[in-house]
Amino acid sequence: GAVVSQHPSRVICKSGTSVKIECRSLDFQATTMFWYRQFPKQSLMLMATSNEGSKATYEQGVEKDKFLINHASLTLSTLTVTSAHPEDSSFYICSARDRGRGGNTIYFGEGSWLTVV
Amino acid sequence: GENVEQHPSTLSVQEGDSAVIKCTYSDSASNYFPWYKQELGKGPQLIIDIRSNVGEKKDQRIAVTLNKTAKHFSLHITETQPEDSAVYFCAASRGQTGANNLFFGTGTRLTVIP
Numbered sequence: 001g002a003v004v005s006q007h008p009s010r011v012i013c014k015s016g017t018s019v020k021i022e023c024r025s026l027d028f029q030a031t032t033m034f035w036y037r038q039f040p041k042q043s044l045m046l047m048a049t050s051n052e053g054s055k056a057t058y059e060q061g062v063e064k065d066k067f068l069i070n071h072a073s074l075t076l077s078t079l080t081v082t083s084a085h086p087e088d089s090s091f092y093i094c095s096a097r098d099r100g101r102g103g104n105t106i107y108f109g110e111g112s113w114l115t116v117v
Numbered sequence: 118g119e120n121v122e123q124h125p126s127t128l129s130v131q132e133g134d135s136a137v138i139k140c141t142y143s144d145s146a147s148n149y150f151p152w153y154k155q156e157l158g159k160g161p162q163l164i165i166d167i168r169s170n171v172g173e174k175k176d177q178r179i180a181v182t183l184n185k186t187a188k189h190f191s192l193h194i195t196e197t198q199p200e201d202s203a204v205y206f207c208a209a210s211r212g213q214t215g216a217n218n219l220f221f222g223t224g225t226r227l228t229v230i231p
Contacts, residue, residue, distance in 0.1 A: 034218055043206060043221045093160050106151065106219055108160040
């Protein structure tokens, strides 16, 4: 089946620094990718929709200058958490839409644990 | 916008028994309903999905039913096994009409007791 790879799986960074998380679709082209944040024992919260070749669409309450999203190719989207603070510590998950094979299915990456110290 | 509700929030069953998780949605334009299984510390894994042109879909021990009139859909797991223990999320979207994202339920933590 389709595979979405997310890297790194775990990252620890110092407060004030920036960290980049990559999301790749390995066997399909994804014109649309999504970034979610998940707090412990809670559902996924959509942060933004990443569209290849255009600006991301952010959900209400998500700071676009803090969570920079770049979707430069049909297989890669990146999320950069800028000037990270401890409250940004969370589980970040990406997903990608596979429009192939007559369907319109969304597959998720394995997630990235971010800890800001 | 779409509002997806999911019940129950926790579910414990004996190994071998069946488990049923139910979701309702509000947007009558939603036409794609996937179910995801999430194990601790991992990303959600698509386990089954259903589109609005069918009422039921089955894949081995897993089945999903959809009632568009009532705007609800359910996940059925038969002959449960300990490895089925995880958090399950339902979702809804206007997948085929080009809208963007999935709207998730709040999740059900399933525990299968050996």
